[in-house]
Amino acid sequence: MNSSTSSFKTECKVILFVLLSLVLVELYARHLSRGMWDPRQLRALPEQTAQLQGAQPKGVLFLGNSLFRDGLDPEILESTLEKPGRPVLRLAASGTTITDWYYYFRTYFSRKERVPELVVVGFARRHLDDQNRLVPGRLGAYSCEMCDTPEVFSEDITDFGGRVEFFQGMALVSVAHRDWLRHRYLMRVADNYPETQQRVHDDLQLRTQKAVPEAPTYTRLRRFIQTVRESRARLVFVAMPTKHPYAINSEILIAAREAGVPILDCREVPGISRADFKDNVHLTPDGARVFSRYLAKRLEPDAARLAEGR
Amino acid sequence: MIFSTYVFWCFFAIVVSLYFMLSHRWQNRMLLVASWVFYGWWDVRFLLMMFGTTVVDYYLAQRIEDSADRRVQKRWLMVSVVMNLGLLAFFKYCNFFIENTHAMLQAIGFQPNPWTLQVILPVGISFYTFQEMSYCIDVYRGELKASRKFSDFALFVAFFPQLVAGPIERATKLLPQVQRPRVLKEGTFTAGLYLVMLGLFKKIIIADNMAQIADWVFTSDVNTLTGPECLLGIYAFAFQIYGDFSGYSCIAQGVAKWLGFELMDNFRMPYFATSPSDFWRRWHISLSQWLRDYLYIPLGGNRGSSWKTYRNLILTMLLGGLWHGAAWTFVLWGLFHGVLLAAWRWVNEPEPGQKLEPEEQPSLLYRLPMMVLMFHLVCVGWLLFRAESASQAWTMASLLFTNFDVTPFVSVYARVMAFFITPLLLLEFWIYMQDDLLALTRAYWLRRAAVYSYCAAMLLCFAPEIAHEFIYFQF
Numbered sequence: 001m002n003s004s005t006s007s008f009k010t011e012c013k014v015i016l017f018v019l020l021s022l023v024l025v026e027l028y029a030r031h032l033s034r035g036m037w038d039p040r041q042l043r044a045l046p047e048q049t050a051q052l053q054g055a056q057p058k059g060v061l062f063l064g065n066s067l068f069r070d071g072l073d074p075e076i077l078e079s080t081l082e083k084p085g086r087p088v089l090r091l092a093a094s095g096t097t098i099t100d101w102y103y104y105f106r107t108y109f110s111r112k113e114r115v116p117e118l119v120v121v122g123f124a125r126r127h128l129d130d131q132n133r134l135v136p137g138r139l140g141a142y143s144c145e146m147c148d149t150p151e152v153f154s155e156d157i158t159d160f161g162g163r164v165e166f167f168q169g170m171a172l173v174s175v176a177h178r179d180w181l182r183h184r185y186l187m188r189v190a191d192n193y194p195e196t197q198q199r200v201h202d203d204l205q206l207r208t209q210k211a212v213p214e215a216p217t218y219t220r221l222r223r224f225i226q227t228v229r230e231s232r233a234r235l236v237f238v239a240m241p242t243k244h245p246y247a248i249n250s251e252i253l254i255a256a257r258e259a260g261v262p263i264l265d266c267r268e269v270p271g272i273s274r275a276d277f278k279d280n281v282h283l284t285p286d287g288a289r290v291f292s293r294y295l296a297k298r299l300e301p302d303a304a305r306l307a308e309g310r
Numbered sequence: 311m312i313f314s315t316y317v318f319w320c321f322f323a324i325v326v327s328l329y330f331m332l333s334h335r336w337q338n339r340m341l342l343v344a345s346w347v348f349y350g351w352w353d354v355r356f357l358l359m360m361f362g363t364t365v366v367d368y369y370l371a372q373r374i375e376d377s378a379d380r381r382v383q384k385r386w387l388m389v390s391v392v393m394n395l396g397l398l399a400f401f402k403y404c405n406f407f408i409e410n411t412h413a414m415l416q417a418i419g420f421q422p423n424p425w426t427l428q429v430i431l432p433v434g435i436s437f438y439t440f441q442e443m444s445y446c447i448d449v450y451r452g453e454l455k456a457s458r459k460f461s462d463f464a465l466f467v468a469f470f471p472q473l474v475a476g477p478i479e480r481a482t483k484l485l486p487q488v489q490r491p492r493v494l495k496e497g498t499f500t501a502g503l504y505l506v507m508l509g510l511f512k513k514i515i516i517a518d519n520m521a522q523i524a525d526w527v528f529t530s531d532v533n534t535l536t537g538p539e540c541l542l543g544i545y546a547f548a549f550q551i552y553g554d555f556s557g558y559s560c561i562a563q564g565v566a567k568w569l570g571f572e573l574m575d576n577f578r579m580p581y582f583a584t585s586p587s588d589f590w591r592r593w594h595i596s597l598s599q600w601l602r603d604y605l606y607i608p609l610g611g612n613r614g615s616s617w618k619t620y621r622n623l624i625l626t627m628l629l630g631g632l633w634h635g636a637a638w639t640f641v642l643w644g645l646f647h648g649v650l651l652a653a654w655r656w657v658n659e660p661e662p663g664q665k666l667e668p669e670e671q672p673s674l675l676y677r678l679p680m681m682v683l684m685f686h687l688v689c690v691g692w693l694l695f696r697a698e699s700a701s702q703a704w705t706m707a708s709l710l711f712t713n714f715d716v717t718p719f720v721s722v723y724a725r726v727m728a729f730f731i732t733p734l735l736l737l738e739f740w741i742y743m744q745d746d747l748l749a750l751t752r753a754y755w756l757r758r759a760a761v762y763s764y765c766a767a768m769l770l771c772f773a774p775e776i777a778h779e780f781i782y783f784q785f
Binding site: 164204 | 315316317320496497499500503522523525526529530718719721722723725726729755756758759760762763766767770771772773775776
């Protein structure tokens with residue numbers, strides 16, 4: 001055996017070792033993600049949507065991201081909205097935006113027997129813009145079925161790298177949950193990482209917007225509204241409170257008005273002050289209670305209409 | 311097409327699979343086409359411009375060689391230098407010149423109409439023009455025979471691993487590798503894998519993760535920052551630019567190795583440098599050597615009086631700073647390093663009549679504090695380099711000594727930074743002690759496998775949300 005063959009064999013051993021290590025990382029990621037809020041609720045989706053199947057009266061779905069996760073008090077909502085037999089579902093995976101919500105709805109809630117009566121979507125700032133960052137791995141893992149791939153690739157993930165990651169996400173939890181795993185691990189490195197990171201992220205986003213004043217577009221929002229309307233669910237948008245005021249783009253108002261979708265303006269909620277935010281956008285538990293009571297009251301007419309079967 | 315994307319690796323997989331099926335002549339042709347595709351991927355107009363300069367320099371070098379008259383040779387060389395520098399000046403410095411002239415005219419009471427040109431800077435223009443220029447100069451100096459085969463010369467200019475961000479290869483080293491059939495030596499695959507793995511780790515894990523910290527600090531309103539925040543931002547940028555640029559160079563070297571080419575080392579653990587001259591022997595080596603050979607030595611180098619040597623050092627570094635881009639902060643950065651080099655030379659100047667002894671390696675105990683000191687001096691340079699303006703750099707520098715508030719940002723991100731940086735520093739220190747950049751490829755396979763596994767796991771789980779382009783693409 002000559003030395004170059006032996007060198008090649010050694011390198012093969014190295015590569016095998018690396019691959020084995022990556023398998024272990026994937027197994028660890030799967031184990032870790034079992035205890036994490038975001039993956040857990042996404043994994044529980046098929047089970048949860050089964051509750052909607054044939055439910056009478058039909059359910060209410062709260063769809064949003066970490067603003068809804070931290071901003072809604074389930075007990076208050078359930079006591080207000082959950083009449084006997086009406087399921088109230090909350091899907092609030094952090095970092096998700098309009099594209100994720102569109103595919104979540106399409107994949108899990110648009111089938112006739114599972115359509116909720118009322119869909120409440122919480123947003124702030126730019127969550128409804130087309131310009132939001134997509135996480136292809138997560139879309140691949142949870143938001144889409146294989147049959148959605150042509151639409152995803154033609155409308156949403158148009159770059160080659162994103163498409164590769166989309167397929168990786170279908171197979172690998174470590175790719176699908178990368179942002180959440182990274183977040184969780186860095187929390188162990190520094191306790192206040194989530195709040196500080198959120199602040200840095202928000203600041204940078206605001207500064208980039210100032211530097212590049214790109215006009216936002218809302219094709220995905222219109223597509224989402226159309227899909228929900230076609231499923232005959234009633235749709236309500238909620239403009240969430242944040243520490244610093246923000247404007248709602250007039251294009252959002254136009255798209256909603258054209259489709260007859262109400263926007264509940266909760267940017268200013270009586271009783272919520274700056275002290276009720278743990279960072280720039282997320283409410284504290286006290287703030288969440290005040291907000292949930294306020295939102296439940298604003299949603300009462302819709303809930304009553306549902307109760308009457310109108 | 312960026313090294314850290316899937317598109318590049320698919321492209322490379324196609325190139326490699328074709329490459330090893332072809333004869334030497336066809337390998338070169340295929341590599342040339344691949345390199346043009348690689349470059350044209352950004353903007354096909356850039357490709358046309360590079361093709362134009364390649365054709366001109368190819369013929370000019372032949373004219374230089376064919377002419378027996380030294381004055382005629384010089385004239386052709388000047389044509390090449392003027393064309394290359396003219397292109398650089400137009401694309402990089404045109405608006406800088408207009409803006410500053412405008413400001414100057416306003417300062418003396420004129421009110422000229424403000425206008426600027428909408429010039430897009432072609433990717434990597436500074437790298438390939440320097441490479442073409444050095445080729446013509448080497449032919450003029452008689453150190454190199456002019457290439458008589460256009461495809462060979464064009465491949466030397468456009469060779470895709472090092473085209474857009476170096477290393478700036480010399481024709482004397484790279485052209486013969488193009489012209490002769492390449493043989494894969496033993497250990498080539500091992501070394502290539504190591505360089506690619508390390509390069510991806512440096513770029514994606516170190517540089518892109520540090521970018522968020524540095525960007526936040528350097529884009530904040532400077533009046534809202536504290537001293538420790540500024541310090542953390544400067545440290546983050548120091549590692550961002552190091553990870554970014556040395557990562558690119560590593561991948562370029564690794565990819566080239568797999569194709570049978572040897573590119574020069576562009577970085578040698580620069581943050582372990584113990585003096586300014588040591589730093590420039592370790593940082594962006596290909597540019598340092600280019601500036602030494604084609605600017606510093608022709609200016610007189612250290613052959614004249616001490617003052618002339620200091621002047622030459624400062625002038626060389628000043629132009630080196632300007633090479634990075636058209637901004638006063640780059641000029642200040644170059645000036646700062648020039649002054650550092652001159653000051654170091656002044657401190658170590660041999661007494662008249664005293665012979666310059668070859669430098670002995672001092673003990674590690676002496677080197678460690680020197681490394682820390684030199685790293686912080688380099689950081690002062692990075693503050694000038696990254697700052698949006700000289701006044702921002704000055705305010706941030708003054709905050710370091712006047713405001714000592716440790717904010718939550720500092721306590722969180724100092725730890726996050728240590729989490730990412732420490733393993734790299736430990737690996738580099740081990741390599742430094744071995745005095746061999748490829749020491750890991752010669753280590754026991756399990757040690758290498760452990761390092762690669764760590765890098766791969768980090769790449770899988772800790773790639774940041776937003777990937778950044780390589781910083782040096784803009785230069």
